[in-house]
Amino acid sequence: MTDEAPLLQGCSRKGHNRLPGQQEGGWAPRPCPECLKLFEPNVHNQLFCTPAHNTAWNNRSTARGRALTPLSMVASITRNGTRGTPDAREAGRAACRAHHALIQKHRDEDRAAGRMEWPEYLNRRFAIGYDPLT
16 A cells, blocks of 8 residues: 555545546647637636636626626517517617627627637537536
């Protein structure tokens, strides 16, 4: 018995508290959504090359969502300003215009900064098991 045995306490030498399949490594390099540089992930569901890039992406996404969510909800509820009272229809049309303008602005900012397009990012999240309804 080695000196390491009491420290490991039944854990594999490959990694403490890892699920089966997470400790193998060797996953194909993938682009980081924030900087688009290729990196080799340490775990199968790693999307970003560094925690700082993950934080930057999520903070920007949260800030953008605060502005887009009410606009999206009003546009959806009024079906882009075609349903509801006259005031609701006008609010829906204005919300729809603002929603589309903000999305285009964010898309242009992301392209200028060299970030991944949102459809590709979401496809990558779905591929690793993301479920937005849970």
